[in-house]
Amino acid sequence: MKIDVLTIFPEFFDAVFDFGIIRRAKLAEIVEINVHDIREYATDKHKMVDDRPFGGGDGMVLKPEPIFAAIENLVGTSDRDAYPDGTRVVLLTPQGRQFKQAVGQEFADEAKHIVMICGRYEGVDERVNDTLVTDEMSIGDYVLSGGEPAAIVIVDSIVRLLPNALGSDTSAENDSFSDGLLDCPHYTRPADFRGMTVPEVLLNGNHAEIEKWRFSKALEKTRAIRPDLIIDTNGESER
Ligand code: 6GU
Numbered sequence: 001m002k003i004d005v006l007t008i009f010p011e012f013f014d015a016v017f018d019f020g021i022i023r024r025a026k027l028a029e030i031v032e033i034n035v036h037d038i039r040e041y042a043t044d045k046h047k048m049v050d051d052r053p054f055g056g057g058d059g060m061v062l063k064p065e066p067i068f069a070a071i072e073n074l075v076g077t078s079d080r081d082a083y084p085d086g087t088r089v090v091l092l093t094p095q096g097r098q099f100k101q102a103v104g105q106e107f108a109d110e111a112k113h114i115v116m117i118c119g120r121y122e123g124v125d126e127r128v129n130d131t132l133v134t135d136e137m138s139i140g141d142y143v144l145s146g147g148e149p150a151a152i153v154i155v156d157s158i159v160r161l162l163p164n165a166l167g168s169d170t171s172a173e174n175d176s177f178s179d180g181l182l183d184c185p186h187y188t189r190p191a192d193f194r195g196m197t198v199p200e201v202l203l204n205g206n207h208a209e210i211e212k213w214r215f216s217k218a219l220e221k222t223r224a225i226r227p228d229l230i231i232d233t234n235g236e237s238e239r
Pocket of ligand 1: 091137141142143144145146150
């Protein structure tokens with residue numbers, strides 16, 4: 001998979017993709033990630049990337065020209081209908097569809113080339129959205145100053161789902177949300193830490209018992225913290 005990130009703050013991404021799973025996936029050539037400065041695609045002599053909004057109002061709006069030029073360079077066309085198969089151009093804004101594990105899974109399964117356009121809070125010229133973007137996406141109901149942190153979140157979530165990105169094939173399947181539940185609690189040595197002991201069932205080596213315990217703990221935790229994730233038998237959310 002190839003991922004290109006378009007941003008006016010490329011330094012924001014320094015080092016974040018150079019650790020852990022993402023670093024390993026890059027070294028194993030499971031994913032290639034490149035960060036591009038939108039300003040490099042600005043054509044005027046002042047290298048302007050934003051301008052005042054028509055109709056007035058606060059803040060600046062990202063101009064369309066540099067973003068169109070960047071997409072033409074990275075995808076080969078600014079005609080959305082002519083994008084190569086598996087191309088997704090994602091615009092990160094608080095107005096987007098909310099990113100969820102299932103969306104990450106869909107991208108990991110189907111996308112070959114993802115371009116992330118990091119919006120800024122004040123806005124991106126709507127013609128970018130109308131013409132270039134295949135997916136407008138948010139990571140949740142809160143306001144960030146720009147799409148950059150959201151791009152990091154989404155890239156991390158997708159890369160760990162790519163085949164062979166994790167050490168063992170089953171680890172992603174055991175993640176929170178892949179079964180619609182929060183994760184169960186985990187413990188490591190020592191079995192008694194300052195009088196706080198590890199649940200007996202985890203020490204006895206009975207794997208069927210352990211799986212049962214983990215599932216019941218995951219369910220208990222989900223019911224307490226995120227009842228909206230649990231669908232009852234009538235297909236209704238418990239909340
Ligand atoms: Cl993608 N961008 C911004 N600016 N704020 C957000 C967001 C994105 N997702 C949640 N809040």
